[in-house]
Amino acid sequence: ETGVTQSPTHLIKTRGQQVTLRCSSQSGHNTVSWYQQALGQGPQFIFQYYREEKNGRGNFPPRFSGLQFPNYSSELNVNALELDDSALYLCASSLGGKSGGASGEQFFGPGTRLTVL
Amino acid sequence: AQSVTQPDIHITVSEGASLELRCNYSYGATPYLFWYVQSPGQGLQLLLKYFSGDTLVQGIKGFEAEFKRSQSSFNLRKPSVHWSDAAEYFCAVESTDKLIFGTGTRLQVFP
Numbered sequence: 001e002t003g004v005t006q007s008p009t010h011l012i013k014t015r016g017q018q019v020t021l022r023c024s025s026q027s028g029h030n031t032v033s034w035y036q037q038a039l040g041q042g043p044q045f046i047f048q049y050y051r052e053e054k055n056g057r058g059n060f061p062p063r064f065s066g067l068q069f070p071n072y073s074s075e076l077n078v079n080a081l082e083l084d085d086s087a088l089y090l091c092a093s094s095l096g097g098k099s100g101g102a103s104g105e106q107f108f109g110p111g112t113r114l115t116v117l
Numbered sequence: 118a119q120s121v122t123q124p125d126i127h128i129t130v131s132e133g134a135s136l137e138l139r140c141n142y143s144y145g146a147t148p149y150l151f152w153y154v155q156s157p158g159q160g161l162q163l164l165l166k167y168f169s170g171d172t173l174v175q176g177i178k179g180f181e182a183e184f185k186r187s188q189s190s191f192n193l194r195k196p197s198v199h200w201s202d203a204a205e206y207f208c209a210v211e212s213t214d215k216l217i218f219g220t221g222t223r224l225q226v227f228p
Contacts, residue, residue, distance in 0.1 A: 042207050042218030056215055096214055108160035
């Protein structure tokens with residue numbers, strides 16, 4: 001059973017640029033959630049995708065966008081990068097749904113460390 | 118609004134000593150609670166979770182946590198800490214399929 005993988009591991013960008021982060025979910029999982037973890041903070045929920053549809057969004061501006069593919073892998077896109085976007089971006093997969101409640105354990109990938117200069 | 122508070126930013130213990138990490142939550146309904154551990158440069162690993170039933174839950178690596186509804190707490194404990202337990206620990210509550218995390222407690226272990 002393959003766990004959650006993320007690419008790239010590290011990324012350095014400059015202000016104003018755009019970035020795409022990728023996540024492959026664990027086998028059998030149909031839900032992907034993205035979190036941003038700033039230095040010294042806990043992870044903050046960005047959004048979630050369930051079966052290719054957005055299933056919730058946190059308090060992030062529209063320049064944070066994403067999608068989920070038919071194989072349930074996912075991308076996180078960030079446009080017009082700002083210095084404050086520097087963080088560890090975590091992807092988590094789970095077997096969940098739109099019914100809410102305890103959707104089961106979320107399995108986290110190792111993260112992508114984004115540095116914006 | 119739902120929230121999680123971890124009052125201790127940094128805790129230092131000696132190897133072999135007992136450990137308790139505090140977590141308080143704010144949630145209107147019956148909470149689903151989690152403890153995760155994060156080693157440097159790593160993602161999050163689930164230590165244990167509480168959904169319902171027995172309020173004392175056992176997890177991996179010898180950790181346990183006790184849910185106390187009256188105190189809105191879900192403290193993590195370990196009777197004897199090992200040097201390999203040094204890491205960042207996060208408490209989280211589930212809210213409509215997303216996790217709300219505390220700010221974490223950094224555990225340092227001295228030999």
